Amino acid sequence: MDHSVFIFDLHNTLYDEVMEYGLAMRDAMDFILETAQKQGINLSRETLAKDIENAHRASMSDWDNRIWVSLPCLQDIKAASGDIDDFTNAIITRRKKRSKDETRKTQYKQTIAAIRTLKDDGHSVYLATEGTKNAVSEALIWLGIDTLFDGTYCRPFEHDCAAIQTRAFYPDPVLPDIALEKPNALIIGQIILDHAKQHHAIAPHTTWQDVFSLQQNNATDDLAITIPDAQSQAHLASMQRAITSHLTLNKSDAAPILKTLLSKSWFIGDSFFKDGLMAANANVNFIHAAYGKKCQSGREGDFKVAKQTLMDVTGWDKSVMQMTQEAEKIPALESRINTAYVCENSLQDFIDSPLYQKESTAS
Numbered sequence: 477m478d479h480s481v482f483i484f485d486l487h488n489t490l491y492d493e494v495m496e497y498g499l500a501m502r503d504a505m506d507f508i509l510e511t512a513q514k515q516g517i518n519l520s521r522e523t524l525a526k527d528i529e530n531a532h533r534a535s536m537s538d539w540d541n542r543i544w545v546s547l548p549c550l551q552d553i554k555a556a557s558g559d560i561d562d563f564t565n566a567i568i569t570r571r572k573k574r575s576k577d578e579t580r581k582t583q584y585k586q587t588i589a590a591i592r593t594l595k596d597d598g599h600s601v602y603l604a605t606e607g608t609k610n611a612v613s614e615a616l617i618w619l620g621i622d623t624l625f626d627g628t629y630c631r632p633f634e635h636d637c638a639a640i641q642t643r644a645f646y647p648d649p650v651l652p653d654i655a656l657e658k659p660n661a662l663i664i665g666q667i668i669l670d671h672a673k674q675h676h677a678i679a680p681h682t683t684w685q686d687v688f689s690l691q692q693n694n695a696t697d698d699l700a701i702t703i704p705d706a707q708s709q710a711h712l713a714s715m716q717r718a719i720t721s722h723l724t725l726n727k728s729d730a731a732p733i734l735k736t737l738l739s740k741s742w743f744i745g746d747s748f749f750k751d752g753l754m755a756a757n758a759n760v761n762f763i764h765a766a767y768g769k770k771c772q773s774g775r776e777g778d779f780k781v782a783k784q785t786l787m788d789v790t791g792w793d794k795s796v797m798q799m800t801q802e803a804e805k806i807p808a809l810e811s812r813i814n815t816a817y818v819c820e821n822s823l824q825d826f827i828d829s830p831l832y833q834k835e836s837t838a839s
C-alpha cells in the first residue's frame with residue numbers, strides 16, 4: 477500500500493490496435509470477396525462492410541467470431557460453398573492469424589518492458605479496457621503478458637474465453653449502465669476499491685456504494701456535433717453523462733485510505749480525450765501515451781488501409797469516434813485535462829523522468 481497504482485489502457489497503449497484489427501479484418505474481407513468472385517456472386521466491399529458493422533453492433537463486440545454465421549451477404553456464398561462450417565472457419569482462421577501476427581509485430585516492447593520495471597519496483601499494475609473479455613484474453617496471450625497484471629478489467633463476454641487473470645467487470649444494477657464507457661470514472665473507483673481490499677486495508681465486505689458516488693456537474697454544451705440518427709444521439713447522451721460523472725469519496729472509515737490511493741494512482745492511455753478525461757474525472761494522474769497515435773515508419777500505406785477498414789466495419793458509434801478525434805479542438809474539454817506526463821516514444825520516457833524517480837522515492 478506504500479507503492480503506487482498504475483492503470484493501463486490496452487489498445488494503442490500496449491500495441492497498435494489499428495494495424496492489428498484493421499489489417500486482420502481486411503484479410504478476412506479480401507478472402508470473402510475473392511470467394512464470391514470465383515463463384516460468380518456479385519458482392520461489393522461496401523455491402524460486406526456494412527453487414528459486418530451491423531453485426532458487430534448487434535453483438536456488442538467487434539471481435540465476435542459468431543457474426544460470420546449470420547451475415548446476410550454471405551448466404552449465397554455459403555450455399556455455393558457447400559460446407560458452411562468450413563467456409564466460416566476459413567474466415568476466422570484468416571482473421572485470427574493476421575491479428576496474432578500484427579499484435580506481436582506492433583507491440584510496444586519498450587512500454588511492456590517498462591511495466592515490468594514498475595512491478596520490479598514494487599508498484600501494482602492493472603489493465604482497464606472497453607474491449608470484451610474474449611478479445612482482451614487473446615491479445616494478452618499473443619503479447620505474452622497474460623500474467624503480468626494484478627488485475628484485468630474488461631467487458632464481459634458470455635462465451636468461452638482463454639483463461640487469464642481477468643476480472644470481467646459487470647456493472648452493478650444500481651450504478652449507471654456506462655460503467656465501462658470511457659471516460660466514466662466508475663471503473664477506476666472499482667479498481668482502487670478492489671486493490672485496497674486485496675491488501676486488507678479496508679473491510680472485505682465494503683461495496684462501491686459504501687465509499688464512492690458519482691456527481692454530475694460541468695455540463696458540456698461545447699460538444700456540438702452532427703448526430704445522424706437516434707442510436708447515435710443515445711450514445712452521445714451516454715458519453716456526455718460519462719464526461720460529467722465525477723468520482724467522489726463518501727464519508728466513511730475507508731475514505732482516508734482511498735483518498736491516498738487515488739492520489740498515488742496513474743492512468744496511462746493513448747486517447748487524450750477519453751483517457752485524459754477519465755483520469756480527470758477520477759482525480760488520478762494522467763500519463764498520455766502519445767506514441768500510440770504514431771504510425772510506424774514505412775507502413776503508412778498499411779496504416780491508411782487499416783484505419784479505413786476499422787472505421788468501416790466496427791460497431792463503434794461514428795459520431796463518438798468523430799468527437800474523440802476532434803477532442804483536442806474543444807477548449808472546454810482540453811482545459812479540464814491535467815496531463816502529468818507525455819510519453820512520446822514509450823512508457824520508458826516516464827520511467828527515466830525525475831517525476832518517476834520522485835514517485836519511487838516517495839513510495
